Amino acid sequence: MQSDNSRGLLRKNDPSQKMAGGVTGVLLYAVSAAVLGMLQFGFNTGVINAPRPFIENFISTQYDVNPGTIFSVIVSIFAVGGMIGCPFASWMLEKYGRKNALVVNSMIGVLGAIFMGFSKLANSVEMIIIGRFIIGVNCGFATTASPTYVSEVAPVRLRGAFGTVNQLAVAFGLVGAQILGIDMIMGSDEGWPWLLGLAIFPSAIQFVMIIFAPESPRYLLLVARDEETARAELAKIRGTNEIDDEINDMHVEDRAARQEEKFSILDLFKIKALRQPLIIGIVMHLSQQLGGINAVLYYSTTIFVNAGLTQENARLSSIGVGSMLFIMALVSIPLMDRLGRRTLQLVGLAGMALFSVLMTVAFFTYNDNTTMSIFAVIFTFLYVAFFGVGPSSIPWMLLSELFGQGARSAAVSVGALVNWFANFIVGLTFIPMSDAFGNYVFLPYTVLLVLFFIFTYLQLPETKNRTIEEVTALFKK
Numbered sequence: 204m205q206s207d208n209s210r211g212l213l214r215k216n217d218p219s220q221k222m223a224g225g226v227t228g229v230l231l232y233a234v235s236a237a238v239l240g241m242l243q244f245g246f247n248t249g250v251i252n253a254p255r256p257f258i259e260n261f262i263s264t265q266y267d268v269n270p271g272t273i274f275s276v277i278v279s280i281f282a283v284g285g286m287i288g289c290p291f292a293s294w295m296l297e298k299y300g301r302k303n304a305l306v307v308n309s310m311i312g313v314l315g316a317i318f319m320g321f322s323k324l325a326n327s328v329e330m331i332i333i334g335r336f337i338i339g340v341n342c343g344f345a346t347t348a349s350p351t352y353v354s355e356v357a358p359v360r361l362r363g364a365f366g367t368v369n370q371l372a373v374a375f376g377l378v379g380a381q382i383l384g385i386d387m388i389m390g391s392d393e394g395w396p397w398l399l400g401l402a403i404f405p406s407a408i409q410f411v412m413i414i415f416a417p418e419s420p421r422y423l424l425l426v427a428r429d430e431e432t433a434r435a436e437l438a439k440i441r442g443t444n445e446i447d448d449e450i451n452d453m454h455v456e457d458r459a460a461r462q463e464e465k466f467s468i469l470d471l472f473k474i475k476a477l478r479q480p481l482i483i484g485i486v487m488h489l490s491q492q493l494g495g496i497n498a499v500l501y502y503s504t505t506i507f508v509n510a511g512l513t514q515e516n517a518r519l520s521s522i523g524v525g526s527m528l529f530i531m532a533l534v535s536i537p538l539m540d541r542l543g544r545r546t547l548q549l550v551g552l553a554g555m556a557l558f559s560v561l562m563t564v565a566f567f568t569y570n571d572n573t574t575m576s577i578f579a580v581i582f583t584f585l586y587v588a589f590f591g592v593g594p595s596s597i598p599w600m601l602l603s604e605l606f607g608q609g610a611r612s613a614a615v616s617v618g619a620l621v622n623w624f625a626n627f628i629v630g631l632t633f634i635p636m637s638d639a640f641g642n643y644v645f646l647p648y649t650v651l652l653v654l655f656f657i658f659t660y661l662q663l664p665e666t667k668n669r670t671i672e673e674v675t676a677l678f679k680k
Contacts, residue, residue, distance in 0.1 A: 225358055227442040229417065234365055236412035237305060237352045238372040240345030243312055243405040245376025247338050248497070249525055250402070251278055252504050253384025253518045254395035258331070265328045271634045273328065277335055278501050279630035284339020285623040291340065292347035293616060297426060301352040301419040308348060309413065312341040312406025320400020331399070338402055343623060355419040356440055359452075370532045370596055376405070377500065378525035384504075385518045424450065425457045459608070466610040468617055476679045480605035481614055483662050487548070487598035488618045490655035492625030494555050495648030496590050498633045499524060499583060509642070510579035511569045520580050527584050531591025538592075543667035544601060547593035548659055554589025556652035558582045559645045566642040598622070604666040607675050 251258075258277065259270035266273065288308075295304035318334030350369050357365040380398075384390045389398035417440055423433035430450070437446045466474070471481045499506065503524045507517035538547060565579035598618065606614045637644045664677050 225361060227440065229440050229442065230356060232412070233356050233416045233440065234353050234368060236409055236416045237349045237356075238368055239405045239409040239412070240305065240308060240312075240342070240349040241369045241372040242376035242379075243338075243402060243409075244342040244345050245373035245378075245525075246380045246405065247281060247335075247342055247376075247402055248373075248500050249377040249380035249521075250384065250399060251281075251335075252381065252501060252521055253390045254398060255502070255505060256514070257390075257392045257395045260392065261323060262328055265326065271638070275631050275634045277331055279627050280332055280336045281339035281342070282623050282627035282630055284336045284341070285343030285346070285626065286620055288340040288343025288345075289347050289619040289623065290616065292344040293612075295344075296348060296351060296422075300427065301348065301355065301422050302413060302416060304344075304348050305352065305413045306410060308341055308344040309406045309410035311337060311344065313403055313410070315339075315341055316400050316403035316406065320396055320403065322399075323396040334399070341406065343619075347619065352419055355421040356417065358441070358449075364536075367532065367536050367596075371529065374525060374529035374532050378522060378529055381518070381522045381525045385522070386515050390518055421453060424453050463607060463609040466613055468613045471610060471613055471617065476675070477606070477610055477614075479678050480675075481617065484598070484602040484605055484614060484618050485621050486655065486658055487594075487601050487663070488622040489625050490548075490552060490652070490659070491594045491598045492622060492629055493648070494552070494590070494594060494652045494655065495559065495629065495645060496555075496587070496594070497626055497629045498645075498648070499587060501630055502633055502637075503583065505637075506566075506583065507580060509637075510566050511573070511576035512580070520583075523580070523584055524587050527587045528591050528595070531588050531595070535592055535596065539596075539600075540667060543665050544593070544597050544604070545659070545663050545665040545667075548597050548663065549593075549656060551589045551591075551593030551595075551597075552652055552656040552659060554592065555586055555594070556649055556656060558586035558589065559649040559652065562586060563643060563645050563649070566645075601663075601666065604669075605674055605678075607672075 255274060259274050262268075262270040262273050292304060292308070295307060299307075315334045315337030318330045318337060320334075322328070322330035322334065350366065353365050353369065354362055382388070383398055383401065389395065389401075417436040418432075420433045420437035420440065423429045423436060427433075434446060434450060437449065438444050441449075466477060471477045503521040504514070504517045507520045508514060512520060535547065561582040562579060565575050565582055569575035569579060602614045602618045603611060633644070636647065640646070664674065666674055
């Protein structure tokens with residue numbers, strides 16, 4: 204029989220055990236707990252879509268106003284919460300740690316879900332608005348906190364792959380919300396409050412899971428300055444005690460970051476070499492939202508009804524919208540480093556512009572023509588597919604690749620704020636635009652998509668296979 208020491212030595216030198224420094228059960232558990240916040244984001248983006256007529260009926264019983272106006276507020280207040288949640292997350296992550304920040308955010312999500320779920324029982328439209336605002340704070344927080352935690356617990360060589368899990372979680376939450384919103388499940392006058400209230404589950408499950416998840420070793424080592432605990436947590440996550448190289452890499456990165464000059468948000472606008480990449484990043488974020496994608500995600504059921512489908516078929520078709528996003532999230536993973544960011548962004552914007560025109564043609568010519576109604580759905584799916592090719596994820600990646608360590612945090616914060624603000628504008632204005640333009644409602648988005656394509660073609664450099672130093676040098680010339 205082997206002694207404990209000899210068994211320990213064998214484990215230490217076992218190549219298969221070193222591989223445990225890649226994917227381990229603890230790592231998968233930690234990532235699963237974190238991305239529940241992104242699933243929550245996807246769920247609450249899609250959940251408001253199907254129950255619109257029931258919520259508007261509820262609004263009509265409370266107020267003698269145009270229910271569509273208040274429904275626009277219910278939709279768009281979610282993005283206002285997101286604008287608050289992003290900077291709140293940045294502060295919490297640094298002040299109290301990644302794990303504690305995620306615990307607090309899960310409690311915010313539970314509170315928002317309670318407000319929405321009991322709104323009809325309390326005969327209060329205000330509770331829906333408050334709940335949507337709170338859940339928006341939760342989701343804005345998650346879009347900052349979840350990717351940060353995931354990137355810090357994942358091994359460097361797997362960081363990109365685990366990063367895509369965030370996008371998959373968003374798409375999965377979106378599809379789940381649309382499936383639950385069909386007539387035979389919760390798409391009814393009795394079921395819609397509970398449909399909104401289901402948001403309690405991702406947050407409640409995350410609350411329980413994150414308590415038992417490890418803290419980010421990077422936070423413990425570089426922010427909390429607790430190397431002993433950082434080593435213990437990293438060994439647990441990697442499944443091996445051979446972590447010296449990774450700890451040393453963190454120290455090297457930290458020393459380099461400390462030597463690099465720090466830039467504030469104001470500096471980004473004042474310094475020419477930083478202002479140009481910032482403008483590019485801002486326009487990329489605007490192209491993601493002002494291309495009209497959230498008009499589809501928030502209102503696809505309404506769009507399909509206007510194209511001649513029945514309410515039931517429109518809700519079923521909306522499931523295809525979320526499913527297409529999920530599929531494209533998987534497809535775009537291998538394309539990202541093969542074709543490059545610039546190419547995929549241009550292809551995505553061009554495809555969205557083309558199919559937004561074809562959607563308009565189909566909406567305008569259907570006139571109870573079943574064939575054109577079907578084409579309207581197909582063109583909408585393809586519009587969403589091209590969004591998934593590039594504009595879905597590339598704007599979030601670019602700011603990290605256009606800026607050095609000293610300016611990256613400020614640039615990403617500006618990008619997130621712009622993204623949520625544009626999201627708010629689309630959510631608030633789509634119904635008034637639909638009333639004003641009718642079947643031509645997507646043409647303003649088409650014009651913007653063409654302008655974004657031209658700007659991208661002229662201004663966006665390719666960042667594939669280029670170091671941060673090489674990219675930033677382009678803007679200093």
